[in-house]
Amino acid sequence: MNEAVLKNARNRSTQNQSQKKTSGIVQKKRMNREDFVVKSILFLCAMVSILTTIGIVAVLLVETLSFFKDVSLLAFLTDTKWTPLFKPEHFGILALLSGSVLITLGASLVALPLGLMTAIYLSEYADDRVRRVIKPILEVLAGIPTIVYGYFALTFVTPLLRVISPDMGVFNALSASIVVGIMILPMVASLSEDAMVSVPKSLRNGAYSLGATRLEVARKVVVPAAFSGIISSFVLAISRAIGETMIVTIAAGATPKLTLNPLESVQTMTAYIVQVSLGDIQHGSIEYKTIFAVGMTLFILTFLINLIAQWLKRRFKEEY
Amino acid sequence: GQGAKDAGATKASGSIKIDGSSTVFPITEAVAEEFQKANPNVKVTVGVSGTGGGFKKFVAGDLDISNASRTIKDAEKTQATSNKVDYVEIPIAYDGISIVVNKANTWVDKLTVAELKKIWEPNSKVKTWKDIRPNWPAEPIKLYGPGTDSGTFEYFTEAIVGEAKKSRPDYNQSEDDNVLVTGVKGDKNSLGYFGFSYYEENAKELKLVPIETGNGKTVSPTMETIKDGSYKPLSRPLFIYVSKTSLQKPEVKSFVKYYVENAEELTKAVHYVPLKKEEYQAGLSKVN
Amino acid sequence: MGQGNWRIRKITDRFAKIAFLCATLFGIAFLGVLLYRIVADGAGWLNWDFFTNFSSRFPAKAGVAAALVGSIWIVLLTGPIAFFLGVGTALYLEEYTKKSWFTRLIQVNIHNLAGVPSIVYGILGLAVFVQGLMLGQAVLAGVFTMSLLVLPIIVVSSQEAIRSVPQHMRNASYALGASKWQTISRVVIPTALPNILTGVILALSRAIGETAPLVVVGALTFVAFVPASPMDPFTVLPIQIFNWTSRPQDDFRAIAAAGIIVLLVVLLTMNLLAVYLRNKYQKRY
Amino acid sequence: MSIIQMKNVDLYYDKHHALKNITGEINERSITALIGPSGCGKSTFLRTLNRMNDMIQGVHIEGEILVAEQNIYHADVNVENLRKNIGMVFQQPNPFPKSIYDNVAFGRRIHGMRDRKELDEVVEQSLKAAALWEEVKDILKKPAYGLSGGQQQRLCIARALAVNPQILLMDEPTSALDPISTAKIEELIGELRKQYTIVIVTHNMQQAARISDDTAFFLQGEIIEFDTTEKIFHTPSDQRTEDYIAGRFG
Amino acid sequence: MSIIQMKNVDLYYDKHHALKNITGEINERSITALIGPSGCGKSTFLRTLNRMNDMIQGVHIEGEILVAEQNIYHADVNVENLRKNIGMVFQQPNPFPKSIYDNVAFGRRIHGMRDRKELDEVVEQSLKAAALWEEVKDILKKPAYGLSGGQQQRLCIARALAVNPQILLMDEPTSALDPISTAKIEELIGELRKQYTIVIVTHNMQQAARISDDTAFFLQGEIIEFDTTEKIFHTPSDQRTEDYIAGRFG
Numbered sequence A: 001m002n003e004a005v006l007k008n009a010r011n012r013s014t015q016n017q018s019q020k021k022t023s024g025i026v027q028k029k030r031m032n033r034e035d036f037v038v039k040s041i042l043f044l045c046a047m048v049s050i051l052t053t054i055g056i057v058a059v060l061l062v063e064t065l066s067f068f069k070d071v072s073l074l075a076f077l078t079d080t081k082w083t084p085l086f087k088p089e090h091f092g093i094l095a096l097l098s099g100s101v102l103i104t105l106g107a108s109l110v111a112l113p114l115g116l117m118t119a120i121y122l123s124e125y126a127d128d129r130v131r132r133v134i135k136p137i138l139e140v141l142a143g144i145p146t147i148v149y150g151y152f153a154l155t156f157v158t159p160l161l162r163v164i165s166p167d168m169g170v171f172n173a174l175s176a177s178i179v180v181g182i183m184i185l186p187m188v189a190s191l192s193e194d195a196m197v198s199v200p201k202s203l204r205n206g207a208y209s210l211g212a213t214r215l216e217v218a219r220k221v222v223v224p225a226a227f228s229g230i231i232s233s234f235v236l237a238i239s240r241a242i243g244e245t246m247i248v249t250i251a252a253g254a255t256p257k258l259t260l261n262p263l264e265s266v267q268t269m270t271a272y273i274v275q276v277s278l279g280d281i282q283h284g285s286i287e288y289k290t291i292f293a294v295g296m297t298l299f300i301l302t303f304l305i306n307l308i309a310q311w312l313k314r315r316f317k318e319e320y
Numbered sequence B: 001g002q003g004a005k006d007a008g009a010t011k012a013s014g015s016i017k018i019d020g021s022s023t024v025f026p027i028t029e030a031v032a033e034e035f036q037k038a039n040p041n042v043k044v045t046v047g048v049s050g051t052g053g054g055f056k057k058f059v060a061g062d063l064d065i066s067n068a069s070r071t072i073k074d075a076e077k078t079q080a081t082s083n084k085v086d087y088v089e090i091p092i093a094y095d096g097i098s099i100v101v102n103k104a105n106t107w108v109d110k111l112t113v114a115e116l117k118k119i120w121e122p123n124s125k126v127k128t129w130k131d132i133r134p135n136w137p138a139e140p141i142k143l144y145g146p147g148t149d150s151g152t153f154e155y156f157t158e159a160i161v162g163e164a165k166k167s168r169p170d171y172n173q174s175e176d177d178n179v180l181v182t183g184v185k186g187d188k189n190s191l192g193y194f195g196f197s198y199y200e201e202n203a204k205e206l207k208l209v210p211i212e213t214g215n216g217k218t219v220s221p222t223m224e225t226i227k228d229g230s231y232k233p234l235s236r237p238l239f240i241y242v243s244k245t246s247l248q249k250p251e252v253k254s255f256v257k258y259y260v261e262n263a264e265e266l267t268k269a270v271h272y273v274p275l276k277k278e279e280y281q282a283g284l285s286k287v288n
Numbered sequence C: 001m002g003q004g005n006w007r008i009r010k011i012t013d014r015f016a017k018i019a020f021l022c023a024t025l026f027g028i029a030f031l032g033v034l035l036y037r038i039v040a041d042g043a044g045w046l047n048w049d050f051f052t053n054f055s056s057r058f059p060a061k062a063g064v065a066a067a068l069v070g071s072i073w074i075v076l077l078t079g080p081i082a083f084f085l086g087v088g089t090a091l092y093l094e095e096y097t098k099k100s101w102f103t104r105l106i107q108v109n110i111h112n113l114a115g116v117p118s119i120v121y122g123i124l125g126l127a128v129f130v131q132g133l134m135l136g137q138a139v140l141a142g143v144f145t146m147s148l149l150v151l152p153i154i155v156v157s158s159q160e161a162i163r164s165v166p167q168h169m170r171n172a173s174y175a176l177g178a179s180k181w182q183t184i185s186r187v188v189i190p191t192a193l194p195n196i197l198t199g200v201i202l203a204l205s206r207a208i209g210e211t212a213p214l215v216v217v218g219a220l221t222f223v224a225f226v227p228a229s230p231m232d233p234f235t236v237l238p239i240q241i242f243n244w245t246s247r248p249q250d251d252f253r254a255i256a257a258a259g260i261i262v263l264l265v266v267l268l269t270m271n272l273l274a275v276y277l278r279n280k281y282q283k284r285y
Numbered sequence D, E: 001m002s003i004i005q006m007k008n009v010d011l012y013y014d015k016h017h018a019l020k021n022i023t024g025e026i027n028e029r030s031i032t033a034l035i036g037p038s039g040c041g042k043s044t045f046l047r048t049l050n051r052m053n054d055m056i057q058g059v060h061i062e063g064e065i066l067v068a069e070q071n072i073y074h075a076d077v078n079v080e081n082l083r084k085n086i087g088m089v090f091q092q093p094n095p096f097p098k099s100i101y102d103n104v105a106f107g108r109r110i111h112g113m114r115d116r117k118e119l120d121e122v123v124e125q126s127l128k129a130a131a132l133w134e135e136v137k138d139i140l141k142k143p144a145y146g147l148s149g150g151q152q153q154r155l156c157i158a159r160a161l162a163v164n165p166q167i168l169l170m171d172e173p174t175s176a177l178d179p180i181s182t183a184k185i186e187e188l189i190g191e192l193r194k195q196y197t198i199v200i201v202t203h204n205m206q207q208a209a210r211i212s213d214d215t216a217f218f219l220q221g222e223i224i225e226f227d228t229t230e231k232i233f234h235t236p237s238d239q240r241t242e243d244y245i246a247g248r249f250g
């Protein structure tokens, strides 16, 4: 072994000496073009999302402002009816807002706990082989066209629910929100699971060796350490729920209504936007402009949700 | 027959862009399918971005043909003019609006236009069946109807309530007629309206409500009553709008001709109601 | 710490395990029922003609040729573009910037984009790609629109993935004289890849199922030819499926189910690669 | 009197046979040192004693390990209770991403202690026992990750001590510590010996010789020799043991 | 002849003053040991020499460090090249989640070596130099995470050696190693001294005494004494140095 090392060392010394003439230890920085190019490219990537936002905000803002030339902001915020396509016209965003809140809340109540529990099961309890199979299976749920979910809600879930509560409507927010919840479930489950798996094993070992049960390890070590990732998954999932249209349109109907009763038919802001943009309405008319006002409201809503999420992350983040 | 009459200009090539109404789509699709078969070198494409979305592209000059479940609006006309898009409007079929109730509904035999108006007008007092006719049960009435931006809604309100888009808002709306069918089927106290073809397909599970028109006659929607105009006032015409510039292209011209010539047969095939022969003739003359 | 405490903790643990398992099985059971219904409705309609035929007014003659190829085009092009943009953005945010108001702004922005309804992307895509860049109603316009739509999912999941790469791994690389980009490309990305891929799977799953934005951008419903290049007009499976389900005839709903089966097969095939790579690179450390 | 008995223990990582027919006894209130070259299975063996190997996929164990006469691999053993009573300190410091205080209080909290005063008391005692109190008493609420490597390791020792284990498993607990801290920990271990049973993996022959009562010498998954430290270090019966010890510097 | 010169180096972690007015010289082709109690700043100091502290947010450095007469904190220093020439082995093994082979080949690959044969050669030489070749030569394609702690640390040493550094910084490189591996590494360090400059943090006084030419004693961020190892260990000028050395066992 010594000889090998020596030989190796000797090789190196000759190499070093020849190297020394050309390059010292401390070299002038070469024009570090690579890092500059990379950084620029990545910056451009990031700019795409900025530009997209600017584009979206610009589109929304211009049309929204022109919308508010015709409709008073006060009426928009306080009227309880939303009938822009009716005579008499009402522009009370609350009726759509309550639909969005109802569906999103319901879907979150289904998806966040179930998704987190699934993630915990997969990352903390399940055998690796089981995990590798179940995770992609669950992810199929994210790829099923929403129209399928919609009909499933209408023709399977609703009748099931009506067995329990016979006088609920054929169109109701409950059925829609359950199914939206299922649709976003894999987003929560998969992304949270990833965050949990990334928590170093040594942390788990530390807790197990103190006599913690699996549940305690999951709750007190893994979940807090993976908090940032979990919140991100929640936000993505909630965003998707807010943005969902087809399921809601099919299973909850398209009836804007100021109600928080999940057994009634509602319409969400996004469903309304799709309805109008793919309908009979003449583009450029006041009725058409409503979709931008609604879109703007939605944008502000998701913005608020994101601010809360950011705050939560900063407040509870644990770095390892 | 499956409608594949001789398509004439088999040598035609090029592309034909069509977009617009979802209601008209099945007819245009049927025509396009047959025309395409006979003219493999012509690429016919049909989109479904709604009558409004279709017109938006049409008046900008992006389309050859726009499917429409209503006539073009003034503002759209203005845009067309400013973009130098000249067009012809060709009616191609009728869509009947059928009023239906649940199969288990034993009391409704017919409804008058006035009763329908009473049910559907804004601020309607009708909450139970009894509010319509005193001898009907005091069960709450559940209303189903199409979404507020559909042509059906606009036409129905105009015909029944008297002014387009005037309607009570508190009914179960859905964009999708199949969903309405499911709704009416699932609710004993339901009453709904939607496209005639959706009733036809589900006739066994729904109960059709005949309408008593002004002069005391009662009519149900059928191919015949819609076609001859006796199912008043609930049948509406469907159109295609063809750009005149596009009509100069031989493939578009032969397509439109083919469309009008075969509309009667193909309309029936997709469960819409064809126009009268002379109406098609009138359409054809606009093309030539 | 008497026996009582132990028993409660044990029972809680047991119960939790069962609850977690049930939660997992719930999703799977749901999927099972859903798939069963789809397959029961649609399997009978699957035959070779279904793959080679175009849209038709006769259920028996209707097929998915154009829609299938359109969907494949969309997914194959959206995948790489969204991956590149998404991972690039995530890297920029996580590795190349200090926390500042500007990065926080970008951050909130991206999260926000996730909540923008897809149809709004369609409206944007119509204005920017179809009309602005004059792409017309082509596959490429759809691809760009979809890429923007799924971007937030990839960015957010990639950011989390990159963040969970332990610092000591980066240190090891820097200490060997690796440049920043070398460290990122050879240590950070491979280590984060499994989690990035989860984002990609979810993003593409979304891309393959979307209808509304594509319709606005100009995807068609009746196309009787196969799009041969990204500049051709196109349709996609969900649009075809949507159209079929909205027909009055029952048979169309059955072939819609057959269409859904095809779509799911495309989705699974596409996920399979990502899942394979994910499993290959996934290591617990 | 022996508190732990190993009877023909074999352990496999999938196919890799990492522990081979381990048999022997560990005495109560004594310090047992495990020595041997890197990769010989010391850590693996240590983990069998509190069933931490359960966590590793593909591990398969044969044979019996009795702790206080009970086979800890029996189906109805309360593993959490076992681990509470058999504390462990790892080769690499692994504090939780929490504050220093929460790290030390962690074990007690999960075992049901809620009272703030009691917890304060436990935290202080444990940190003192781990020779860390003076350095951190003013920054108890700061994250543990701000500490140096050695401080982190002492924090982990404090965390293990906080739950009052009866047996303490230590996997090279002082390898990251400076002499002064090492001295303190060794002193502490000496104190603990009076009530506790300690099993310690060490690469430091002097340390083994200095603090342990018994020593087991591992080689390639086998126990070559297991006897009093006196015997192992002065009159080993196996040539390989002698060779290993002779090559000592540590 | 000195190759590294520190001139009034101060380092802050945000407000925490971790290195205070460090001044001194490190001789070429010699071994310099850094000793001192846990948390005194040894690792921090070591990291200033190859600018690894650049990676930590909130670090602020004052003063100058000259390597081969050049201030390495000058704005136009090529940091990557600096780090290539100043290798580093960390306190805790930190292999990449790659195969053993890819771990060792990593550095060479990023510096442009593509030829498979050459790489094979480098990998083998480096693993041999780090006394790991025999154990892993048949499992080069296996992930590095399957190795034991000690094996992982030797792998990290092999990885550092593979890029032919001129200066080698080692942060307690043998703290996770058994005596046999430690002996091999020390032997290797002895060999390397002939051509290379080595700076090594160690908690092991014997090790410092045995292998180093010079020794710096750190206490609370300051260098208390920096002199030949001979002098430090036998006739220290500062009382604190004497106290620390006297309390030795390690």
Ligand SMILES: Nc1ncnc2c1ncn2[C@@H]1O[C@H](COP(=O)(O)OP(=O)(O)OP(=O)(O)O)[C@@H](O)[C@H]1O
Binding pocket: D013, D016, D018, D036, D037, D038, D039, D040, D041, D042, D043, D044, D045, D056, D091, E146, E147, E148, E149, E150, E151, E176, E177, E178
């Ligand atoms: N999780 C694991 N999976 C597979 N093999 C493992 C695992 N952990 C350890 N091994 C193998 O088992 C053997 C014993 O490892 P162990 O960690 O017990 O050694 P050790 O004696 O503690 O070494 P060191 O002194 O270096 O810590 C080694 O060959 C190692 O590669």
Ligand SMILES: Nc1ncnc2c1ncn2[C@@H]1O[C@H](COP(=O)(O)OP(=O)(O)OP(=O)(O)O)[C@@H](O)[C@H]1O
Binding pocket: D146, D147, D148, D149, D150, D151, D176, D177, D178, E013, E016, E018, E037, E038, E039, E040, E041, E042, E043, E044, E045, E056, E091
């Ligand atoms: N990243 C950091 N952020 C803030 N403070 C730090 C950081 N790293 C180290 N410190 C602090 O700086 C001081 C010196 O730490 P350093 O790691 O250099 O000690 P050390 O001498 O190497 O100790 P040990 O022998 O335990 O490894 C300690 O008080 C430590 O808490």
Ligand SMILES: [Mg+2]
Binding pocket: D042, D043, D044, D091, D171, E148, E149, E150
């Ligand atoms: Mg070990």
Ligand SMILES: [Mg+2]
Binding pocket: D148, D149, D150, E042, E043, E044, E091, E171
């Ligand atoms: Mg240190």
Ligand SMILES: O=P([O-])([O-])[O-]
Binding pocket: A278, A279, A280, B020, B021, B022, B023, B024, B049, B050, B051, B052, B068, B069, B149, B150, B151, B152
């Ligand atoms: O799609 P429509 O415009 O016919 O409702």
